[in-house]
Amino acid sequence: MIDDLIERMLRGDRRATARLITLVENDEEKAREIISKIFPRTGRARIIGITGPPGAGKSTLLDKLIKVVREEDQVVGVIAIDPTSPFTGGALLGDRIRMQRHSTDPGVFIRSMATRGSLGGLAKATNDAIKVLDAYGCDVIFVETVGVGQIEVDIVKTADTVVLVTVPGLGDDVQAIKAGLMEIADVFVINKADKEGADATYFELNLMLDLEKERWEKRGWRPPIVETVATTMKGIRELWDAIKDHQKFLKESGEIERKRRFRAEEEIKAIVSGKIARAIESRLGEEEVSNLIRGVVKREIDPYSAADLILEKTLGVKP
Amino acid sequence: MVERSKVRVLVAKPGLDGHDRGAKVVARALRDAGFEVIYTGIRQTPEQIVESVIQEDVDVLGISILSGAHMVLIPKILHLLEEKGLKPNDDILVIAGGIIPPDDAQELEKIGVGRVFGPGSPISEIIAFIDENVHKLKKFRPA
Ligand SMILES: Nc1nc2c(ncn2[C@@H]2O[C@H](COP(=O)(O)OP(=O)(O)O)[C@@H](O)[C@H]2O)c(=O)[nH]1
Ligand SMILES: [Mg+2]
Numbered sequence: 526m527i528d529d530l531i532e533r534m535l536r537g538d539r540r541a542t543a544r545l546i547t548l549v550e551n552d553e554e555k556a557r558e559i560i561s562k563i564f565p566r567t568g569r570a571r572i573i574g575i576t577g578p579p580g581a582g583k584s585t586l587l588d589k590l591i592k593v594v595r596e597e598d599q600v601v602g603v604i605a606i607d608p609t610s611p612f613t614g615g616a617l618l619g620d621r622i623r624m625q626r627h628s629t630d631p632g633v634f635i636r637s638m639a640t641r642g643s644l645g646g647l648a649k650a651t652n653d654a655i656k657v658l659d660a661y662g663c664d665v666i667f668v669e670t671v672g673v674g675q676i677e678v679d680i681v682k683t684a685d686t687v688v689l690v691t692v693p694g695l696g697d698d699v700q701a702i703k704a705g706l707m708e709i710a711d712v713f714v715i716n717k718a719d720k721e722g723a724d725a726t727y728f729e730l731n732l733m734l735d736l737e738k739e740r741w742e743k744r745g746w747r748p749p750i751v752e753t754v755a756t757t758m759k760g761i762r763e764l765w766d767a768i769k770d771h772q773k774f775l776k777e778s779g780e781i782e783r784k785r786r787f788r789a790e791e792e793i794k795a796i797v798s799g800k801i802a803r804a805i806e807s808r809l810g811e812e813e814v815s816n817l818i819r820g821v822v823k824r825e826i827d828p829y830s831a832a833d834l835i836l837e838k839t840l841g842v843k844p
Numbered sequence: 845m846v847e848r849s850k851v852r853v854l855v856a857k858p859g860l861d862g863h864d865r866g867a868k869v870v871a872r873a874l875r876d877a878g879f880e881v882i883y884t885g886i887r888q889t890p891e892q893i894v895e896s897v898i899q900e901d902v903d904v905l906g907i908s909i910l911s912g913a914h915m916v917l918i919p920k921i922l923h924l925l926e927e928k929g930l931k932p933n934d935d936i937l938v939i940a941g942g943i944i945p946p947d948d949a950q951e952l953e954k955i956g957v958g959r960v961f962g963p964g965s966p967i968s969e970i971i972a973f974i975d976e977n978v979h980k981l982k983k984f985r986p987a
Contacts, residue, residue, distance in 0.1 A: 540929065543901035544983075551850055614849035615875040621896065622885035628895045635899055637882050641849065 527558055534661055535566075539634065542661045546636055549653035553803075556653050563660040570602070570659040571772060574681035576672035576706070577690030582716040583669050584623035585755035586690060586764070591627050593765045594665055601627075602663035603635040604654055606670045606680070609642070616640075620669060634658060648795040651680050672706055682709045683788040685781070686771045688764075690714045691730070693722035707733065710748050711771045714764060718752035727752065746774050801840070808839040846903075846979045848878035853904040853974070856893040857886045858921070859911035867908035870941065873967040874906075879974070890917060894924040897936065903978050906970075909942040914952070922956045932956030934982050939973065941965065 527548075533541035549556040575583050584605065591601050605620035616639035627633040636654065640647050651668065658666050670681050672689065681687055689710035715726050730750050734741065741747035749767045753760030775781040817834065820826040826834075833844035855871040857864050864886045871883045882900050884893070897905055905925075907918060918940060922932060932938045933956065940952060941961040949960035959973050978984065 539895075540898050540901075543899050547852075547901045609849070609880075610875065613876050613878045615878040616849075616880045617871055617875040618880070618882045619885075621882060621900075625884055625888065625892055625896070628884075628892045628899070629889075635896075637900060639849075639880050 527555065527562070531559070531562055531660075534657070537662070539631075542634065542657060543636070545657045546654045549657060550638070550650045556649075560653055560656060563656060567656045567659040570655070570663050570666045571686070572655060572666050572668065572684045573768060574684030574687045575667055575669045575690060576678070576681045576687065577714075577716075578692075578695070579671050581690045581692050582753075582755040583690050584620040586714065586716060586753060586761070587620075587667055587669060588624045588627070589755055589758055589761040590667065590765060591624065591633055592758075593761055595627075595630065595632055598632075599664035600632045600662050601634070602655075602658035602661070602666040603633070604638055604651060604658070604666065604668045605635065606638045606640060606647070606651065606668070608671065609639040614642075634661065634663065646799065648680055648683075648791070649799060652683075652792050652795070678706060678709065679791070683784075683791050685775060685784055686711045686768050688712045688714060688768065690716050691726065692717045693720050693726045707737075711746065712764070712767045713748050713750040714760075715750060715752045716755050718760065719754045719756075723752060744780075745778050746771065746780075805835065805839045809835065813838070845975055846984050848975075849880060851904065851974065851978055852880045852882065852900060852902040853906055854882045854884065854893075854897055854900055854902040855906045855908065856884055856888050856896070857908050858888050858890060858893060858917045859909055859913050860887060861911040862886060864908070866910065866942065870906065870908065870967065870970070874971070877967070877971045879904075890920040890924055893921055894928060894930075897925070897930070898928060902936070903981060903983070904937045904939065904974055907938065907940045907942075909940065909944070912943070914940070914942065914944050915948055918952055918957065919955060925956075933958060933977075933980070937974065937977055937981065939970065941970070 530541045530545050534545055545559055549559055575587060577583055587603060594601050607616060607618045607620060609616040618637035618639060621635055621637055624635055628635060638650065638654065655666055668681060668684060672678065687709050689706055693715060713730055715723055727750060734747060751760055751764045751767050753764055775784065817831045821828050821831050836842040837844065853874055855867055857867045871881050875881045882902065884896050907921065909917065922938065925932065925936065930936050937958050938956060939959050939961065940957050943963055944960050952960055958977060961970055
């Protein structure tokens, strides 16, 4: 069945491609088989992460970016990730709304994905979905995530180019950027530049970049700041040019090799942690765990020793 | 029963009428029931809906329609689905809601719509229908 799906995908069949993405997302065993079979055909696509607070206009920007990239006749893939509700397990994925005019373009493949349960799970699912779209023939793959949680940051930071979208008038948000996201951004976007305060935001961002000047100089790339109005085309071509400039920098500086190594490392780590977690779960009796938990609550055993016991029992790892 | 969080539902709003409160309420309710819901916005053409169904590999297509054009738009969507090799009730569950008179509903259920839900149908009925039928789709049957 999988061989058939892969063959159809390579012939450009979109239903087979979509089915393969579902399988890598849902089924550990099948993901393994699919990825090992398509792996030699991957590594060609450029991966661009788009992140920023909810409502900043990421999906609307993507709609316009797709238009510009399509003018260059490149095949575009989009993976748009929205959160799963931790309470119900359900999700409402609405990024597509902004990009629907591209849905009938045979050179565009848009897929919505929910964060679902586990930490390692999302990173793995995203990486695998990227590979399917890469093998399908996408030249450029955009990954949209909400830049709030650590998981999303982890995912987007393995992209070739990370675009961080902010908007004017959220003074606190610019502060929030500083913690963690600032370092991973390759291009800054101030979207909704039609709103009041865009200049102030530009000034503030620029100042923050100045403070980190030494780092940029050492790296050879200072993230440009692009002002856009995603509801029109204002600044969109400039944004695509900035992304392409960064891609050129990656190649010429050899930084691309470092990025690829980093991605491979993160990917292996995510798979290993996932496997360890599952191995432990499958070998651990529920009663044993609840006994240990009770022991910790009663102060009969400390949490470190309880963890050591679990590792020794399930994986034979001596403390 | 198939785990709800792995059931993907696309809520689509074809036709020219400009408001989608009903569709959004249903989309949110299905999310709250634990499904993975994809919402595509208003004024969708049958072509856009079917392409989205394909790319998102959904299990359920929910069509919300108020414009009165249901006897044109829904058969068109079903036709396009079949053209792409998606057989209703076999590859995908199609449900419809909105203002659809009983005679039309009967007709639509004959040509592939799994169930038509009239205005004021409780969401629990829609959820129960999905729970009871989604596992019959080919992809969920044991190979
Ligand atoms: N005024 C203005 N509104 C915008 C701009 N870009 C996006 N929006 C609006 O902001 C809202 C959220 O956009 P969306 O793309 O869904 O944001 P996301 O959550 O970051 O993906 C929508 O109503 C857009 O129409 C812009 O440049 N200017
Ligand atoms: Mg979005």
